[in-house]
Amino acid sequence: MTAPLDNAVEAPLPVAPPVIRVRGVVKRFGGAAALKGVSVDFRPGEIHALMGMNGAGKSTLVQLLAGVHAPDAGTIEVGGAAHDHLTPRQARRLGIATVPQRRELVLGLTVAENVMLGALPGRGGFVDRRAMRATARDALRQLGIDLDVDRTVADLTVPEQTMVEVAREVNRGGDALILDEPTACLGAEDAEQIRALVRRLSAAGKAVIYISHHIDEVLGLADRLTVLRDGEVVAGAAAGEMDERSLVRAMVGREVVSVRPPRRAPRPEVGLALTGLRDGRFIEHLDVEVRRGEIVAVLGPAGDAQSRLFDLVSGRRRPGGGAFAVDGRAVPFGRVGRSLGAGLRCVTGDRRTLGLVPELSVDENVMLAHDRLHRRRLHFPAALARRAAPLREAYKVRALQRNPAVGRLSGGNQQKVLLAKWLGTDPAACFLEEPTNGVDVAAMAEIHALIDALADRGVAVLLASSSAEEVMRLAASVLAVRGGRAVAGFDVDAVTREELIAAVLGGALREPQPRPALQGDPT
Ligand SMILES: Nc1ncnc2c1ncn2[C@@H]1O[C@H](COP(=O)(O)OP(=O)(O)OP(=O)(O)O)[C@@H](O)[C@H]1O
16 A cells, blocks of 8 residues: 655655644553553554554554543643543544444444444435445445345345445544454455455545454555554554564564474363254354363364354253264253263354353353353352462453452453363363454463363363364364365364365465464374
8 A cells, every 4th residue: 555665765755644642541440551651643544553462552543533532741742732531522522433343233234324323314304225235335335345225135145244334433433443353253364355345445545443463454455554552553654664573573572482392192081062053044063072171173164163063062052953962961952051071072163142240250250160150159259269279360351440240341251261161170171162253362372282281171162163274284184164064074183284274165265363383293
């Protein structure tokens, strides 16, 4: 997007003045600073990536821009006027629009109605549907989005829904668009559609503020990078001036190396067995056997069988047929208590709605499963804190306050709480759905090491993932699924990443995550 910088040879190209200038902003939560004097400029026509580890302050910064929080010090200058804080309404009026990770659309309404939400054209007290459809069509066309405006939003794919939301924000006058991990959990093709839209936004002169943990993606997309660490800007550069290594170093403060331990021979006992599993729609037929001490992966395109498998194995839904057993004992489907009693722990990939209770504290969430299993009802805060402390430490849960509501943690730290909650309960077998969703490069290496340690302790680990890198890092064998049916089985040491991707669906797997350098001897 921007011309390569070669200041030594040529005079720098004129750069557009910033649409937003952030100067020295400080934000404290309960006395602890999430942002410690951050200054950064966002320019029109520029894709500006905000990078940083979990809890670095990225979301807090964009929340100040969107008027969700007020800074404790510093200013936000928009279009030349300085503000010591913005309200959400002001931010929107000034053209700052946010497209959060979770879609904010009315699913039962059409594309046109959603694009025009809040600005429906009226005639004689009625909505002028013709004008509404025409304006929506035009708004989509201007962004190069090819969608039928009469379709119901519930029927759209996830990337199509993201596009509708972006179109709505631009139609409402958004000049600076904040996109928070818009490609998280998307397959490669869907993610590319979103990136193409982002490029069109910047070509149309919009300032794009892009939060992502995907290093490859950011290096290929962004014009400018700002790295936050512990609430401070530690690097700011044109994208061409940083590579994967310098970016990881800036984010983490050191190199990140993931050590893959030699794979131990699993024990002979089968810890978890799924036989002939089918649910009529997402899973056609699945047989999987995981021995104690083994990690077996089910690799499929993002959104394919993984979450349905979680629903079936965890007891949320009953399948159309099949059987499952833990440690050789049959467990009835749909009976959460029975499968917990048998020693199976299932960790959802949807921490927000299924995994955690956002209003409860970190300690309460960490101990929730434990206390349920041991039928504990009384919670004396000091005792709870004492019991939660070793798990918080093992899973490196970081928060500004000692024990905030879990909903206040950064996304990656919420993921660590979820893993601690279930895996700290001494499982015989576990099912992990996308366990490193939204975590940073360092946390990913730590979580992978914790999963290795589970297998070392003899736990049977079934991993459902849409990341070829992740399954190659963790599993000994991989079952590739496509359309809910197992299409091939692989020994990880005898397959390449490309072969895995080809088996699943020619590139529809999750985007490569930040990749810690790998050390170790996969025997
Ligand atoms: N409302 C809040 N109350 C208390 N602490 C908060 C609140 N919002 C954020 N924090 C804390 O501020 C710090 C920065 O969080 P933030 O969500 O900005 O990080 P992030 O860089 O977006 O991380 P991630 O990549 O995990 O999403 C974290 O320690 C978080 O727990």
